[in-house]
Amino acid sequence: MLVTGNDLELIRRTKEESHKAFKIKDLGNLKYFFGMEFSRSKKGILINQRKYALEIISETGLGGAKPAWTRLEMNEKLTAIELDNLTGKEDDDMLEDVGQYKRGIGRLLYLTLTRPDIAFSVQTLSQFLQQPKKSHWDAAMRMIRYVKRQPGLGILMSSNKSNTMVVYCDSDWASCPNTRRSVSGFLVKYGDSLISWKSKKQTTVSRSSPKAEYRSMGSVVAKVVWLTTLTKELEGGI
Template sequence: MKDLGDLKYFLGIEILRSKTNILLNQRKYALELISESGLSGSKLAATPLEPNKKFNTVEYDELTGNTDDVIYKDVTAYQRLIERLLYLTTTRPDISFAVQLLSQFMQKPKVSYWETCLRLVRYIKGCPGQGILLSSTPSTQLEAFCDSDWASCPNTRRSVSGYLVKLGNSIISWKSKKQHTVSRS
C-alpha cells in the first residue's frame, strides 16, 4: 500500500480543503459540459428554470390539441445531456429539481425541453465551481427541511416534493421527486 497524500480528485469530483471546511465540486466537469454544449460564449441564466413554465407530455398535448411545441428530433442528444446533468447533481443540489423534471421526458422530449436543458447549462455557467461545503467544525445539530405542492403535475396529478437534511452546516441528504398519485374524483 502506498500513501498518495490528501485526496484531490475522485471520480471527477474535486476536493478542496481549508482549516475549517471541505468543498466538493465538479468545476472541471461543468466547464467541459458547457464547452461541449457549445454555450461557452452564451449569456448566463439567473435561474435553472423559467418561472411558472408548465411541462406536459406529447400525449397530453395531443389530447388537448396543442401543436405549438414539436418533438425534438435528436432524442439521443437530449438523453446524453440529461445523463451528464444527472451526474452533476452529485455536488449541485441547486439543479436537482430541474434535472429530475427534465428527465421525465427522455423518451419524447420537445424542442422547448431541449431549450430548457440549454438554459440549465447556461445557469451552471454562472458558477461552475459551486459545490457542497462541508464544515469541519463539530456539530450535532440536525435540521431537516421539506417542501411540496399538491397535484401540480398536469399529466399524472402527482405531488412534487423535496427535502434537505443538514448536520451542523453540512448537507448530508437531499432529494426532489414526484410522490403519491392523487385520485381524480
C-alpha cells in the same frame, strides 16, 4: 479507490494490505475523484464539480452563451406529448436527436451530486427522456447556461463539530401537469454540513395539499431513520 477514516494508522495498514493483494499507487490527500474536486481550508472541505461542469458547457457549445439567472422559466409548465395531443397543442415539435437529450440530462443528473440547487429542475427534465420535445431541449440548454454562471458552486463539509441533525421538507401539490402528482423535496443537514437532498415526484396522486405534505414528511422521516441508524453504527465501529 478512496480510503477515509479518523485513524491514520489503520488507513496506513489498509493501504499496505491492499498493496500486497494487488499493486496500487498512493496519490496522497484527496483532490479529485470521479469528476469531483476537493479543496481544504480552515472552514472545512469544499466539494464541487467545476471541471465537469465546464466540460458540459463546452460540449453543448454554450461557451460563449450568456449565463442565465434562473434554472427554468418563471411559471413554465413542461408537458408530455400525450397531454399535448389531448389539449390540441401543436406548436411544440418532437426533438429529432433523442440521444443528445438523454446524454445531456444524464450529465446534469450526475452534476446534482454537488449541486442541490438544480435537483428539482433536473428531476423535471428527466421525466421526458423517452419523447423529448424542442421545449424540453431549450429548457435543458437554459439549465446549462444557469450552471455556467457559477460552475464552481458546490457544498461545504464544515469543520465545525456538531451532532445536531436538521431536516427541511416540502411538497408542491399537483404540480405535474401530465399526471397531477405532487413533487416532494427535502434536505438534511448534519451540523453545518449538507449531507442529503432529493426532489422526486410522488408515486400516487394526493387529493389535497395536506396529504401531499404528509407523504413528503413520511419519505424524509424514513431517510432520517436510515441516517440515524448509520450514524450509530459508525460510532460503534469507531
